[in-house]
Amino acid sequence: MKRVYFDHAASTPVDPRVLAAMMPFFAEQYGNPSELHELGRFARQAVDRARAEVAEALGASAKEIVFTSGGTEADNLALFGYLQRFGSGHLLISAIEHPAIQEAARALGRQGWAVDEVPVDGDGVVDPHAYERAFRGDTRLVSIMHANNVVGTVQPIAELARVAHDHGAAFHTDAVQTVGSLPFTVGDLGVDMLSLSGHKLYGPKGTGALYVKRGTRLAPLLHGGGHERRLRSGTENVPGIVGLGAAITLARAMLAETQPRLEAMRDRLATGVLARIPATRYLGHATQRLPGNAAITVRFVEGESMLLRLDAEGFMVSSGSACASGSLEPSHVIMALGLGAEEAHGSIRVTLGRENTDDDVDAFLEAFPPIVEKLRQMSPLYVRG
Numbered sequence: 437m438k439r440v441y442f443d444h445a446a447s448t449p450v451d452p453r454v455l456a457a458m459m460p461f462f463a464e465q466y467g468n469p470s471e472l473h474e475l476g477r478f479a480r481q482a483v484d485r486a487r488a489e490v491a492e493a494l495g496a497s498a499k500e501i502v503f504t505s506g507g508t509e510a511d512n513l514a515l516f517g518y519l520q521r522f523g524s525g526h527l528l529i530s531a532i533e534h535p536a537i538q539e540a541a542r543a544l545g546r547q548g549w550a551v552d553e554v555p556v557d558g559d560g561v562v563d564p565h566a567y568e569r570a571f572r573g574d575t576r577l578v579s580i581m582h583a584n585n586v587v588g589t590v591q592p593i594a595e596l597a598r599v600a601h602d603h604g605a606a607f608h609t610d611a612v613q614t615v616g617s618l619p620f621t622v623g624d625l626g627v628d629m630l631s632l633s634g635h636k637l638y639g640p641k642g643t644g645a646l647y648v649k650r651g652t653r654l655a656p657l658l659h660g661g662g663h664e665r666r667l668r669s670g671t672e673n674v675p676g677i678v679g680l681g682a683a684i685t686l687a688r689a690m691l692a693e694t695q696p697r698l699e700a701m702r703d704r705l706a707t708g709v710l711a712r713i714p715a716t717r718y719l720g721h722a723t724q725r726l727p728g729n730a731a732i733t734v735r736f737v738e739g740e741s742m743l744l745r746l747d748a749e750g751f752m753v754s755s756g757s758a759c760a761s762g763s764l765e766p767s768h769v770i771m772a773l774g775l776g777a778e779e780a781h782g783s784i785r786v787t788l789g790r791e792n793t794d795d796d797v798d799a800f801l802e803a804f805p806p807i808v809e810k811l812r813q814m815s816p817l818y819v820r821g
């Protein structure tokens with residue numbers, strides 16, 4: 437049976453060219469970048485090169501890049517690191533942030549920070565009026581994700597950042613889903629901080645970075661030898677950092693080809709499902725969305741049931757209903773869009789990637805309708821409905 441991987445928002449395969457770039461740094465070029473001998477210098481040069489690559493891809497300068505262990509750490513460093521120098525104040529996030537932001541904000545709330553969540557509209561776009569009204573005299577920081585990992589909606593970050601700056605607040609964006617998928621620079625967005633993650637862009641897991649605009653002062657979360665300009669102590673993950681640099685450079689070079697191809701496949705998949713299966717709805721914004729994201733809610737069936745049946749037929753998708761691994765709670769993201777619990781439970785997220793083909797989409801459009809039909813026959817909701 438052919439297996440089709442449609443879960444690229446969760447993770448991507450390491451590109452063979454990225455893996456090849458990383459390989460020498462495990463067992464041959466294994467020096468510690470802090471050492472002055474030959475192997476240490478080689479490792480330092482590799483880390484410097486990768487930093488320049490990440491900076492180049494973001495339109496930043498190398499000094500503005502802090503390597504982290506992934507998106508979660510970059511998000512935590514942005515929030516805790518930035519707020520630490522203020523004694524108190526207000527943090528503003530959106531209602532649909534990834535748990536890496538939402539839970540970090542809640543932890544800050546428990547420490548005494550005032551935290552508010554700005555609502556989104558039915559398409560998942562931050563409500564501009566509620567956003568404007570949410571600012572207080574002591575709002576220090578705003579963190580709003582560039583694109584949502586569940587429903588794919590892309591936010592108008594440049595506009596949101598401008599409003600934050602007008603109110604004297606700094607602006608961070610979690611761009612884990614967009615770096616490598618959409619063409620932009622940190623200058624286009626006008627943000628002070630931006631998080632990214634390697635394993636979402638065909639790089640290795642456990643790698644990421646925080647862009648910190650020059651002049652933005654942060655306190656470290658990890659204390660030790662003063663690595664990463666004192667912002668993130670710990671011997672650098674040299675193979676991982678090399679992989680992140682190679683992956684981001686490759687993604688950027690491929691973007692002009694991959695973005696329109698993914699968008700065409702996404703639209704064909706979504707319109708195909710909506711045309712073939714009654715009582716289905718496309719989630720997220722019609723056009724302002726991630727190139728590979730097709731999130732769909734299917735009434736009278738459970739997301740997990742669809743996911744398992746699809747998996748049995750070789751299609752790996754994600755159910756939009758679980759917000760944390762193993763959780764059967766409806767996603768806070770889908771609920772924030774105004775859907776009821778029943779509809780929120782019946783959603784799936786198909787996220788396409790660059791190795792997917794039109795044949796994969798055709799095969800899915802053939803396999804999915806009979807699965808839904810069978811599940812609906814068993815659903816008491818459907819029979820009565």
Ligand code: PLP
Binds near residue numbers: 505581612642
């Ligand atoms: N932010 C968003 C929007 C994500 O989709 C993810 C990954 O699921 C993360 C943060 C966390 O990134 P990482 O897995 O690198 O910690």
